[in-house]
Amino acid sequence: xxxxxxxxxxxxxxxxxxxxxxxxxxxxxxxxxxxxxxxxxxxxxxxxxxxxxxxxxxxxxxxxxxxxxxxxxxxxxxxxxxxxxxxxxxxxxxxxxxxxxxxxxxxxxxxxxxxxxxxxxxxxxxxxxxxxxxxxxxxxxxxxxxxxxxxxxxxxxxxxxxxxxxxxxxxxxxxxxxxxxxxxxxxxxxx
Numbered sequence: 001x002x003x004x005x006x007x008x009x010x011x012x013x014x015x016x017x018x019x020x021x022x023x024x025x026x027x028x029x030x031x032x033x034x035x036x037x038x039x040x041x042x043x044x045x046x047x048x049x050x051x052x053x054x055x056x057x058x059x060x061x062x063x064x065x066x067x068x069x070x071x072x073x074x075x076x077x078x079x080x081x082x083x084x085x086x087x088x089x090x091x092x093x094x095x096x097x098x099x100x101x102x103x104x105x106x107x108x109x110x111x112x113x114x115x116x117x118x119x120x121x122x123x124x125x126x127x128x129x130x131x132x133x134x135x136x137x138x139x140x141x142x143x144x145x146x147x148x149x150x151x152x153x154x155x156x157x158x159x160x161x162x163x164x165x166x167x168x169x170x171x172x173x174x175x176x177x178x179x180x181x182x183x184x185x186x187x188x189x190x191x
Contacts, residue, residue: 003154010164017159021151024120025110028085030102030109034048034066042101043066049093049106052121054082062102070102077135079111081121087143090133094121107150116160118167123155130179 002014020026033096034043042048053078062070076082076099084091086105094117109124111117123129132153133145158166 002008007062008162008169009163009166011082011158013159013162015156018157019151020109020153020155023110023112023115023155026147026151027074027108027110029106029108030070031104032070033104034062034070034102037063040064044101044103045105046086046088046091049082049084049088049091052092052094053144054093054095054099055100056173061181067102072102074103074108076101076103076108080115081109081117081122081124083107083109083150085147089143089145090124090130092121092124094118107147111139115157116167117164118171120167121154122167122170124138124153125155128156129153160188 002017004015029044032050034103036043038061040063042054043058043060043062044054048059076095078095078098080095082093082095085107089104117153132148155165
């Protein structure tokens with residue numbers, strides 16, 4: 001993977017391989033089980049991370065106090081990436097707007113500016129990375145991947161200007177696919 005077959009014009013340098021932990025701050029959420037309440041801050045777990053977004057269906061809520069305590073360790077910010085670690089391993093969510101939730105059983109890949117966040121989000125979805133995740137799973141009935149294994153994922157790493165081009169290209173492609181799917185669903189409903 002040092003020399004991709006398809007490149008943007010003007011880019012010829014070899015890509016490096018870097019460990020995820022070398023290009024991003026990788027943490028996880030709380031290991032405690034806070035008391036759930038009827039209203040409060042959403043408490044996001046692996047089951048709520050899918051299709052690039054946070055799914056708020058069937059979400060539990062925590063108090064202001066638990067939210068503040070959990071976020072001392074693992075505050076989620078815009079451009080961070082969440083990755084499911086238990087059950088739905090490898091599912092991702094790119095945080096696109098200011099979050100107001102706490103996390104448990106998900107890896108938090110903090111945006112540090114050392115790698116383009118859109119590129120990293122796309123790279124984490126490649127077969128190259130998902131194969132590493134599938135060979136790193138542990139557990140019996142309930143599969144999980146350790147934070148250590150996530151930190152050690154090999155990530156393809158071009159120069160930042162090429163990362164930005166790749167990230168924008170695939171983000172635009174994702175938007176087109178979503179738009180096409182929405183139009184298809186709408187068309188089916190009216191026919």
